[in-house]
Amino acid sequence: MRSAVVLPQHGLQVPPEVIHSLPVALGKAQPVFGRTGLHAAGLFDAEGSLQSLREDVGRHNALDKRIGTEFLAGRVPLHGRVLLVSGLAVQTALRFGMTLLGFVRDGRFNVYSGADRITLPR
Numbered sequence: 001m002r003s004a005v006v007l008p009q010h011g012l013q014v015p016p017e018v019i020h021s022l023p024v025a026l027g028k029a030q031p032v033f034g035r036t037g038l039h040a041a042g043l044f045d046a047e048g049s050l051q052s053l054r055e056d057v058g059r060h061n062a063l064d065k066r067i068g069t070e071f072l073a074g075r076v077p078l079h080g081r082v083l084l085v086s087g088l089a090v091q092t093a094l095r096f097g098m099t100l101l102g103f104v105r106d107g108r109f110n111v112y113s114g115a116d117r118i119t120l121p122r
Helices: 016-029 059-072 090-095
Strands: 004-007 039-045 050-056 081-085 099-105 108-113
Touching: 016 039, 016 050, 016 081, 016 099, 016 108, 039 059, 050 059, 059 081, 090 099, 090 108
Parallel strands: none
Antiparallel strands: 004 081, 004 099, 039 050, 039 081, 099 108
């Protein structure tokens, strides 16, 4: 189950409806997840469109592949983009000023760091 959303840029704000769309989009792009259990790291734009994903048997390996690809292509830092990964340490998110959300499902999510970057309805 995908469980963490990371907003790696200060100033980027994302509404809850976009956050809730991310696991669905990643699931559609990873049709064999149920059979293989491969972890994934998906990179989305701020509107929730999947740009690319990487898979691996280890969740951190999938994330390393995703970030490494962006680094080698000269697209780091990840301005204006959102990562969806199978897990990430809260301490890491706090240390690097990232927004970290977990348990994104069933119309809700937990905010572990960076709550100010989630736009809420008024």
